[in-house]
Amino acid sequence: MADVEKYFDLVNQDQQAFIETLREVVAIPSVSGDAARRPDVVRMGEWLQARWEALGATCKRVDPGKQNLHGEILDLPPVILGQYGNDPNKKTVLVYGHYDVQPALIEDGWETDPFVLVEKEDGRLVGRGSTDDKGPVLGWLLCAETHKKAGIEMPVNLKFCFEGMEESGSEGLDEIIVEEADKWFKGTDVVCISDNYWLGKNKPCLTHGLRGVSYFHLQVEGPGADLHSGVFGGTVHEPMTDLVHLLSKLVDVNGKIQVPGIYDQVMPITDEEEETYNNLEFSHTALASDLKNDVLIHAEERDTLKHRWRFPTLSIHGVEGAFYASGDKTVIPAKVRGKFSLRTVPNMEPAKVAELVTKYLNDEFAKLGSKNKMQVIETHGGRWWYSSPKHPNFVAGAKATEKVYGVKPDLTREGGSIPVTLTFEENLNVNVLLLPMGASDDGAHSINEKIDKRNYIEGIKLLGAYLHEVANTDLSA
Amino acid sequence: MADVEKYFDLVNQDQQAFIETLREVVAIPSVSGDAARRPDVVRMGEWLQARWEALGATCKRVDPGKQNLHGEILDLPPVILGQYGNDPNKKTVLVYGHYDVQPALIEDGWETDPFVLVEKEDGRLVGRGSTDDKGPVLGWLLCAETHKKAGIEMPVNLKFCFEGMEESGSEGLDEIIVEEADKWFKGTDVVCISDNYWLGKNKPCLTHGLRGVSYFHLQVEGPGADLHSGVFGGTVHEPMTDLVHLLSKLVDVNGKIQVPGIYDQVMPITDEEEETYNNLEFSHTALASDLKNDVLIHAEERDTLKHRWRFPTLSIHGVEGAFYASGDKTVIPAKVRGKFSLRTVPNMEPAKVAELVTKYLNDEFAKLGSKNKMQVIETHGGRWWYSSPKHPNFVAGAKATEKVYGVKPDLTREGGSIPVTLTFEENLNVNVLLLPMGASDDGAHSINEKIDKRNYIEGIKLLGAYLHEVANTDLSA
Numbered sequence: 001m002a003d004v005e006k007y008f009d010l011v012n013q014d015q016q017a018f019i020e021t022l023r024e025v026v027a028i029p030s031v032s033g034d035a036a037r038r039p040d041v042v043r044m045g046e047w048l049q050a051r052w053e054a055l056g057a058t059c060k061r062v063d064p065g066k067q068n069l070h071g072e073i074l075d076l077p078p079v080i081l082g083q084y085g086n087d088p089n090k091k092t093v094l095v096y097g098h099y100d101v102q103p104a105l106i107e108d109g110w111e112t113d114p115f116v117l118v119e120k121e122d123g124r125l126v127g128r129g130s131t132d133d134k135g136p137v138l139g140w141l142l143c144a145e146t147h148k149k150a151g152i153e154m155p156v157n158l159k160f161c162f163e164g165m166e167e168s169g170s171e172g173l174d175e176i177i178v179e180e181a182d183k184w185f186k187g188t189d190v191v192c193i194s195d196n197y198w199l200g201k202n203k204p205c206l207t208h209g210l211r212g213v214s215y216f217h218l219q220v221e222g223p224g225a226d227l228h229s230g231v232f233g234g235t236v237h238e239p240m241t242d243l244v245h246l247l248s249k250l251v252d253v254n255g256k257i258q259v260p261g262i263y264d265q266v267m268p269i270t271d272e273e274e275e276t277y278n279n280l281e282f283s284h285t286a287l288a289s290d291l292k293n294d295v296l297i298h299a300e301e302r303d304t305l306k307h308r309w310r311f312p313t314l315s316i317h318g319v320e321g322a323f324y325a326s327g328d329k330t331v332i333p334a335k336v337r338g339k340f341s342l343r344t345v346p347n348m349e350p351a352k353v354a355e356l357v358t359k360y361l362n363d364e365f366a367k368l369g370s371k372n373k374m375q376v377i378e379t380h381g382g383r384w385w386y387s388s389p390k391h392p393n394f395v396a397g398a399k400a401t402e403k404v405y406g407v408k409p410d411l412t413r414e415g416g417s418i419p420v421t422l423t424f425e426e427n428l429n430v431n432v433l434l435l436p437m438g439a440s441d442d443g444a445h446s447i448n449e450k451i452d453k454r455n456y457i458e459g460i461k462l463l464g465a466y467l468h469e470v471a472n473t474d475l476s477a
Numbered sequence: 478m479a480d481v482e483k484y485f486d487l488v489n490q491d492q493q494a495f496i497e498t499l500r501e502v503v504a505i506p507s508v509s510g511d512a513a514r515r516p517d518v519v520r521m522g523e524w525l526q527a528r529w530e531a532l533g534a535t536c537k538r539v540d541p542g543k544q545n546l547h548g549e550i551l552d553l554p555p556v557i558l559g560q561y562g563n564d565p566n567k568k569t570v571l572v573y574g575h576y577d578v579q580p581a582l583i584e585d586g587w588e589t590d591p592f593v594l595v596e597k598e599d600g601r602l603v604g605r606g607s608t609d610d611k612g613p614v615l616g617w618l619l620c621a622e623t624h625k626k627a628g629i630e631m632p633v634n635l636k637f638c639f640e641g642m643e644e645s646g647s648e649g650l651d652e653i654i655v656e657e658a659d660k661w662f663k664g665t666d667v668v669c670i671s672d673n674y675w676l677g678k679n680k681p682c683l684t685h686g687l688r689g690v691s692y693f694h695l696q697v698e699g700p701g702a703d704l705h706s707g708v709f710g711g712t713v714h715e716p717m718t719d720l721v722h723l724l725s726k727l728v729d730v731n732g733k734i735q736v737p738g739i740y741d742q743v744m745p746i747t748d749e750e751e752e753t754y755n756n757l758e759f760s761h762t763a764l765a766s767d768l769k770n771d772v773l774i775h776a777e778e779r780d781t782l783k784h785r786w787r788f789p790t791l792s793i794h795g796v797e798g799a800f801y802a803s804g805d806k807t808v809i810p811a812k813v814r815g816k817f818s819l820r821t822v823p824n825m826e827p828a829k830v831a832e833l834v835t836k837y838l839n840d841e842f843a844k845l846g847s848k849n850k851m852q853v854i855e856t857h858g859g860r861w862w863y864s865s866p867k868h869p870n871f872v873a874g875a876k877a878t879e880k881v882y883g884v885k886p887d888l889t890r891e892g893g894s895i896p897v898t899l900t901f902e903e904n905l906n907v908n909v910l911l912l913p914m915g916a917s918d919d920g921a922h923s924i925n926e927k928i929d930k931r932n933y934i935e936g937i938k939l940l941g942a943y944l945h946e947v948a949n950t951d952l953s954a
């Protein structure tokens with residue numbers, strides 16, 4: 001029996017123990033966004049480090065410094081760096097995950113205590129962090145522990161990087177990756193991140209693209225202070241009036257961006273890419289039902305996916321400085337900021353996006369002839385990430401998936417961003433594979449977050465199988 | 478010496494005592510919007526009742542019931558009804574005022590403790606409530622007290638209605654006015670309200686018009702819950718996109734309302750009305766300097782005033798349900814409500830306004846072709862108020878002003894609304910005069926609220942002189 005088959009057998013035998021381990025870590029409420037939970041976040045990081053060290057891994061705890069959370073000065077939770085195996089004849093795989101979780105309160109509508117893992121009859125393992133990202137983070141650990149227990153040699157050297165601030169903007173992480181690129185991370189051949197989800201509920205996938213995001217504040221200032229609309233309505237240029245006129249020029253109701261030139265940099269769709277949209281596990285019926293109301297713009301599933309994955313989009317998020325509470329208030333807000341962002345795709349450059357958006361809004365504002373002052377502020381310009389699914393790292397991922405699940409994985413991209421992907425790729429100059437464990441309906445940031453027992457157990461197999469495939473793959477191909 | 482001259486003399490002699498009385502009531506922090514201050518509001522009402530009763534007035538304390546203030550159940554402060562004099566041969570004047578005040582904290586930027594009256598060298602009497610509305614409310618009391626002290630007979634029967642909730646929506650007041658119209662208020666010949674301000678800083682005025690206000694919520698609903706713009710941007714009809722398109726159709730940047738038919742009901746300007754705009758104490762230079770930035774739409778002062786007083790205007794106040802905080806958030810809000818209101822003028826009917834606005838927005842929404850749901854909700858439709866300045870009540874006010882200040886008063890209207898004006902007019906079927914005591918720069922709802930000593934002392938004279946003029950005026954003319 002091949003090593004990987006032995007590994008699969010042992011995973012099957014130890015399923016219940018793996019669920020108990022998940023129960024143990026779900027019980028640590030490592031909510032990075034809650035100052036009161038910070039000691040639990042640290043405890044979770046220490047739990048991981050201790051368990052890896054018990055296995056024989058070398059770890060390095062990096063404390064990224066201080067954080068100001070709503071006025072409270074807190075220590076940032078540690079980034080746990082590790083090295084498990086150091087054989088110059090083996091390839092080296094770096095894995096990333098996060099051990100912090102989203103906030104969760106039973107009052108939010110959870111069926112059960114979010115920090116007590118509940119095994120449901122339908123196979124759901126319900127608990128905060130079960131799928132995001134404690135399940136996958138445990139996956140790497142349990143894979144290594146199982147290899148040791150079975151006496152199977154690890155097929156690669158494993159490096160890891162586990163952070164405790166992902167749900168709170170990964171504060172401090174980028175600096176550490178930059179700093180350690182030629183030190184702790186030296187020798188990394190490929191990176192694998194398991195922190196996203198399948199496109200559907202049944203079919204596994206590999207993810208090879210993420211959109212970037214450029215965030216803008218469109219500020220209009222008029223009078224020196226808020227005014228009473230009874231006294232000043234109709235006699236002064238009202239910033240809100242100017243703002244809604246400008247915001248209405250950005251995008252039409254069908255999502256078509258109105259900023260001239262914005263589509264010029266978008267990579268055309270090749271026949272080869274078009275084919276990847278065939279047979280994806282994705283249906284409008286399911287989507288519309290998740291959305292409660294069918295407000296889908298596009299008629300065809302593939303068009304919805306293209307607008308999620310590979311076309312730029314523009315969303316208006318809200319207005320700062322205006323009246324936002326319930327009820328009625330007759331204020332003329334003196335200074336307002338419309339917030340909007342563009343999701344960007346290959347080969348759009350953030351600097352060019354900001355230039356086009358700013359020029360367009362300046363031109364449109366000039367046409368209005370208002371005496372107010374207008375300013376476009378780019379608050380964030382993060383690039384997209386795109387990897388060819390033909391890269392050997394992806395081929396290894398695909399083979400592992402087929403071995404575990406018996407099907408070729410869907411090739412997906414994501415509409416959102418996972419910034420660390422780009423940070424690793426740019427600083428380590430190696431390929432990054434996104435290899436999700438959970439399903440689309442896991443509810444990562446929602447109430448009743450779960451991972452299906454199937455995804456958890458097969459996922460532990462998948463991560464191991466992937467390491468075996470990497471060992472057998474010519475990465476220079 | 479005529480009675481009114483004797484009265485003026487005594488007012489001049491007692492100035493310092495009057496300022497001390499103002500100091501006494503400013504020291505009672507009767508903030509109706511602050512639950513913790515509710516006992517002070519009640520104390521202020523009781524202070525007034527006791528003082529009037531000491532003078533010989535008959536009072537009736539009406540407790541309007543309970544209020545839910547941010548979840549706390551409070552007793553509403555009393556409405557103090559009073560009758561001073563009951564001579565069937567005299568006319569009866571009903572006066573209204575409010576003894577509650579706006580919130581005020583030294584941290585807001587007050588130069589001195591807002592509840593300690595400070596007499597400045599430049600003549601300002603600084604303190605919360607000094608001009609709004611404790612100065613005028615004291616004016617009526619001090620007028621009656623001075624008449625008694627001087628042994629001058631009151632020229633009219635006085636009725637009064639002093640409430641303690643004006644700054645918090647006058648909760649409970651309308652019901653009392655309706656209830657008492659044929660009871661306590663029976664026999665009222667005219668009403669006088671001193672709770673607004675001069676147009677400028679030097680020249681007194683009478684006010685004979687107020688705009689109405691129709692308030693709308695424009696609701697757009699899409700998906701069942703907020704969505705992530707990375708995943709759903711560009712694939713669903715976004716409520717915020719629809720909303721900014723609709724809001725941009727309501728009004729142009731120069732304040733011109735775009736709703737068809739909205740100007741059809743507006744009373745045309747007669748030559749006679751046009752003349753009332755001559756020689757008003759009002760300058761754009763001063764206005765622009767108050768506004769800090771010159772964002773005035775109109776070139777001529779009279780056009781600014783017309784758009785404040787006698788043309789409808791439309792202001793957009795804000796959006797409920799969208800992202801409103803500082804910073805960046807990449808949410809697609811699921812359900813948003815744009816808030817806007819129209820100020821209405823003679824002869825616009827609120828029902829017609831709501832009909833026109835709703836039809837227009839429904840038509841525009843249909844043109845968008847969005848799958849979201851849109852709804853226009855009228856949350857308030859309060860009528861304008863307009864009185865001919867030729868009514869004998871106004872003639873009496875004008876003569877009194879000329880006697881005290883030596884100039885003919887400006888004839889003004891207000892852009893905002895003072896709803897109680899209409900309630901009195903409609904339920905008592907008598908004329909209402911708005912006779913302001915304070916000046917335009919008093920800062921009624923701002924920090925460092927003041928009344929000038931001149932306005933306070935001459936104002937006490939003015940209220941008395943007005944009562945004498947009413948006594949000598951044929952109100953049926």
Ligand SMILES: [Zn+2]
Nearest residue numbers: 132133166195
């Ligand atoms: Zn995650």
Ligand SMILES: [Zn+2]
Nearest residue numbers: 132167444445
């Ligand atoms: Zn997450």
Ligand SMILES: [Zn+2]
Nearest residue numbers: 609610643672
């Ligand atoms: Zn007032």
Ligand SMILES: [Zn+2]
Nearest residue numbers: 609644921922
């Ligand atoms: Zn007020």
